[in-house]
Amino acid sequence: MSIHTDELRSRRLDSLITPKALSQAYPLTDAMAETVLQARAEIEAILKGEDPRLLVIIGPCSVHDTEAALAYAERLNTLRLRYRDRLCIVMRSYFEKPRTIVGWKGLINDPHLDGSFDVNTGLRLARKLLCDINALGVPTATEFLDMVTGQYIADLISWGAIGARTTESQVHREMASALSCPVGFKNGTDGNIQIALDAVRAASYGHIFCSPDKDGQMTIYQTQGNPFGHLILRGGKAPNYDADSIGLAAEGLSQAGLTPRLIVDLSHGNSLKQHSRQLLVAEDICRQLKQGSRHIAGVMAESFIIEGNQQVVDGKAAVFGQSITDACLGWGDSERLLAMLYQALA
Numbered sequence: 001m002s003i004h005t006d007e008l009r010s011r012r013l014d015s016l017i018t019p020k021a022l023s024q025a026y027p028l029t030d031a032m033a034e035t036v037l038q039a040r041a042e043i044e045a046i047l048k049g050e051d052p053r054l055l056v057i058i059g060p061c062s063v064h065d066t067e068a069a070l071a072y073a074e075r076l077n078t079l080r081l082r083y084r085d086r087l088c089i090v091m092r093s094y095f096e097k098p099r100t101i102v103g104w105k106g107l108i109n110d111p112h113l114d115g116s117f118d119v120n121t122g123l124r125l126a127r128k129l130l131c132d133i134n135a136l137g138v139p140t141a142t143e144f145l146d147m148v149t150g151q152y153i154a155d156l157i158s159w160g161a162i163g164a165r166t167t168e169s170q171v172h173r174e175m176a177s178a179l180s181c182p183v184g185f186k187n188g189t190d191g192n193i194q195i196a197l198d199a200v201r202a203a204s205y206g207h208i209f210c211s212p213d214k215d216g217q218m219t220i221y222q223t224q225g226n227p228f229g230h231l232i233l234r235g236g237k238a239p240n241y242d243a244d245s246i247g248l249a250a251e252g253l254s255q256a257g258l259t260p261r262l263i264v265d266l267s268h269g270n271s272l273k274q275h276s277r278q279l280l281v282a283e284d285i286c287r288q289l290k291q292g293s294r295h296i297a298g299v300m301a302e303s304f305i306i307e308g309n310q311q312v313v314d315g316k317a318a319v320f321g322q323s324i325t326d327a328c329l330g331w332g333d334s335e336r337l338l339a340m341l342y343q344a345l346a
């Protein structure tokens, strides 16, 4: 057996900590569990149309500095409490970035921003931050991209996303069918909505899903199906936040036997990747809400403390609270955005 035919293009870097060991280091307290369970129940009620509030998923495009993310969470909490009678605010806490080709893939993958890929530290930082944010009473949202790392943090997540680049992937749909939180599926990067409608349906069924268990043992799970899958309109070749596009998507949902309620991503294809345009998209959404649209269950926005984005130089991001992936709204505009959404639900 001296000839090897596999593992020819990979090399072992390190062993991964187990999900259980990480949870023991950063446990889910009863108060955090309460935050998660209450937020999930509220989001589910909003998606069903039983809670008239608007779900608002807002926060940085990605977390690269946990101190800055926590500072943002503290600011956001003030507005979350102020607007809680009309808005259900959940903080975007994204640790995994899907790349069009290549690039920094997020805090879990490369926490030191220098290509050292210290995944164990990335997982520790991500879990600790989620504990700290939930301890404030702020619920968290994330994208589930990797098939393994979700096991380390999913108990602290109130809302999950499957991104535009993975909505059509069978394993992501299977994963979503197992997740305990509501999961939004984005339309494809080209604007294809059908793949997201198919994904919502696929995830609502039970599947067989192979994943590590909390001890790290590879396990065959039988999933139950997720009844709270939903559509996220993120734009594609053209934006899709206007009333006609939302009406068409709602019709598609109804024809597929799904609740015609969806989330609009103010960013990405809808903002033409120009961060300030999120406010223009929001104005249109507010108009639709004021006109009584029943299809808009929520919105998503990319926002941080400092407007725009920055380059990482020598493993360092120089500006505190500014994105190192997509450009975000700054704090002032984020305050204006939340005030505008709140007014629209008057």
Ligand SMILES: O=C[C@H](O)[C@H](O)COP(=O)(O)O
Residues within 6 Å of the ligand: 061, 097, 098, 099, 100, 101, 102, 103, 268, 325, 326
């Ligand atoms: O949300 C972030 C980005 O839009 C996504 O990760 C794709 O980024 P990229 O096209 O720069 O790789």
Ligand SMILES: C=C(OP(=O)(O)O)C(=O)O
Residues within 6 Å of the ligand: 061, 094, 098, 143, 162, 163, 164, 165, 186, 234, 268
């Ligand atoms: C990558 C993201 O979005 P999309 O999948 O829509 O490109 C995101 O929301 O971070």
